[in-house]
Amino acid sequence: MRWLLRLVLTLVTAVILLAALAFLLPRDRIATAVSERLAAATGRTITIEGPLQPTIWPVIGLRSGTLRIGNADWASQRPMLQAGAIDIGLDLAALWRGDIVIRRLRLHDADIHLERDSTGRENWRLAPQPAAAAAIPATPVQPPARPITLDEAQLSGSRITFVDRASDTVLRADDLDLRLEMPGTDGPARLELSGRLEGQPLALRSEIADPAALIQGQASALALDMAFAGGRMTFRGRGGLDLAAEGQIDIDAPAPARLLSAFGQPDVALPAAAAGPMRLVGTLNRTRTGTLGLRDATVTLSANRFRLDAQLHPGADRPFLDATISAEALDFSSGPVAPAPGSAAGAAPAARGWSTTPIDIAPLAWLDADLRLSAQSLRLGELQAGPVQIRARLDAARAVLDLQEIQLLDGTLGGEFVINGRGALSVGGNLVASEIGMQPLLATLVGQDRLIAPLSGRLRFLGSGPSVAAIMASLSGEGAFALGQGAIVGLDLVGMLRRLDMSYVGEGSRTIFDRITGSFTIAEGVLRNDDLAFSAPLMQATGSGRIDLGPQQLDYRLVTTALAREDGSGGLRVPFLIDGPWADPRIRLDLEGIARGRAEEERRALEARAEAEARRRLEELGVEAREGEPLEDTARRALEEEARRLLENEVRRGLGRLLGGN
Incomplete structure (x- = not known):
């Protein structure tokens, strides 16, 4: 709400000036004076349609027609703020004494457009124009350095749209009614807001102990109670307009799917282990640079309970999440998937086989992360594992799971598993x-x-x-x-x-x-x-x-x-x-295989009988097989020996005839 408080303070300053100018300048010049003064304070183009009307009863003040505050030059063309009418009332008696008591500050039918570009620039950061740009006739009247009392500031029947180009997220809040009470800077300020965020009911109550410190850029003790999407959140601690804060946070969300839907993720279907009631209690810390930390947190999700220490850093390209999760026992047993709000229930079961549903890899590019998980036991369906130590690193849509230690089903499992979403999955x-x-x-x-x-x-x-x-x-x-x-x-x-x-x-x-x-x-x-x-x-x-x-x-x-x-x-x-x-x-x-096997057996049997018969014949010829010698080698050797014997006999007879028997 930092942008809203700054806008309120800017309007208060303008009222102080115009309280004097309203009765001194012609009415056709009042709107111009107000526009120029607000433009100088905000650095934006201010347009007021219709003359400003001074009011005397029941309180002195001003009433205007349509108000438009221009957007940043890099943002969309629509105005950052457009209100159907503004009504500002002052306490005349207090003003006579030199005190500033604003009885009412009302914006009717306001349409507020907030935008953050891919580099992190925010259109609600207002920068005053150079002094030369704010030229108001006559000597400007300086606001008195007196305590400011704001009895009541109201925003009724209004809408807020938030567009984040970096994460491609659009959030819409409608039917907003806001009420801010600040009776004095030395006393507490109270803020109440109600409406609908992405169709889900939203209600907020906050009390700021020291609004003067808040206005001066310092921290103040504050309490925040919020109800949303069937759940609630409380915060007790300290914070400032720069959104730096530290304190105890307690979030109770009976239906996490409804919570995701309220924050722009309506189509997320959660597994049964993550679809039940969620409770988070811990110490929240946000630095001025935007780092969000959670210490000594206890998280209950469905039947699981674990301890969480985490830090979310803004990062140059993407946020970076550094977290440690530890638990005695975790149960992620198979179960029905919880449908996202508004999705069809009771769908027919999928046909046998692998799922053909496209896998959404967009969440891999939401942030970078270094996550460490340790548990004494882990249950996945019928699988019981434990102890378990897993480290997951996510860098530019590429996730690496390092299975450091997994005792699984009386054995062990280790190694690495990678999911790469850079381009095709x-x-x-x-x-x-x-x-x-x-x-x-x-x-x-x-x-x-x-x-x-x-x-x-x-x-x-x-x-x-x-x-x-x-x-x-x-x-x-x-x-x-x-x-x-x-x-x-x-x-x-x-x-x-x-x-x-x-x-x-x-x-x-x-x-x-x-x-x-x-x-x-x-x-x-x-x-x-x-x-x-x-x-x-x-x-x-x-x-x-x-x-x-x-x-x-x-x-x-x-x-x-x-x-x-x-x-x-x-x-x-x-x-x-x-x-x-x-x-x-x-x-x-395999009947064909059996037939082939029998044919092979018969072939081998015939070969065996033929070999036995051949050996018998060789034995009759006086050829003795050597140990381990194949039949073919035995037959070849027998033929070679017989041929050698015959040749020797013929040579001997021929020599005898040549030598005449001598």
Whole structure:
């Protein structure tokens, strides 16, 4: 309200001057004199339509027609203030004694336009014109240096519009009624205001202990009580016209969504964990340079309670928030999203699959931040983590989450997660997991809880797009995983193998395994794996295939071998095909693979029989196979030896004939 108090004081000064001029100058020159005097005091163009009328009864004073105060030269063309009429009344008896007692100061049907540009300039900062610009006939009358009493200042049926170009925010207040009482500068001043802010009711009461100190640019003790959007705020402390303040603040907002709507964010839908009642109690501090601080604050939000220390600095390009949040326990369990005020309720549930709703990245550019969160326990849906230490840095619409310490589901999770809103939205990360329980993890992430095992692994990924669906369809990256001893619930692979019946469930309906390992690559939203290794007491398996992350589809081949003996002999090798949506996959025998497998077995059997027969023949010829020597090498060696023997015999006979038997 600094701008309003300054305007009131400017008008009071003008009244003191005009109280004398009103009866000395012709009426057609009074409006000109007032306009020039106010223009000199404010540095703005002042227009008064209609002559100023001196009033005698019930109090001496002035009444004018329409008043316009021009805007700053860099702001919009509309006036900063336009009022349908001004009524100023003085106490004649007090004026005769030399005291200034203003009985009334009323602005009717006022339209006030406040504006801040992208560099932080404010149109309500008034600068007096040079002395030469204020030329009033006759010798100016200097206001007496006496205490000023303002019985009543009123603003009725008025409107205020605030435009912030830096944050692209527009706030509107309508039906405003304001009442200011300042019986004397040595006593308290009282301010009451009521109206509607962005359609939400607003009421304010304030008491200033030392208005004289306030007028002189010093701080005064003050109390503020405000009711808004179904909530309330109280402040007890000290403050001044430069908006520097320090004191205890208490905010109680039963519906935070309504509060955001009242401050120009009507379409924000809050998650269930942030949609409940909010209470903040702490020490508020605002410096003359605009830094807003909160110390030793206790915040209650829905079922969560945490401690907060924060400072919001104006910043050159954007505000900068430096905050530390600590809590014993935080619960951000899954739940319905609280609709913004005025939005449709009871909307149909979204179809199965990733959301295609565009992600609003505008909030990433609202401010820069360095946030530190620590909690002994953290709950996200079915996920229970703790202790947790996370640091989040936001710089020019790029957020980096440093997972410094997260104890998650009997294991640990660490690494980095990045959300980049500079231009098109992209997300990426480099995560490392150790011994994390898979059942609650999958239940929360993809709605499946069939896999029970500890997970260790690494994941590097990058994706971009305007929605979750687009991001999942664009993912790229790589990783590896290892699952320790566990079970697959609802699937009895051993029973299926023994009966070759995919509908077989079996007692307990689960497959117990010792270890599952593998690695994968991701390109254009498709995850590929070629080295899955599955080890179980009664079965071994290998697998390869693809997972389309965008449409959530599986296309995987698993080759299992059921072991009849402990030494691994007598196994039954059966391939399975797993395909369809991962929420309800189809598991079937790979009949073509079985046929190929049987043909391969028959080929190998024929080759074995042929090899055995060949060895028998070689043995009949007296050729002895060497240990580990392939059959082909044995046959080749036998032929070479026989050819050498025959050649030697022929050479010997030829030499005998040549030498005549000698």
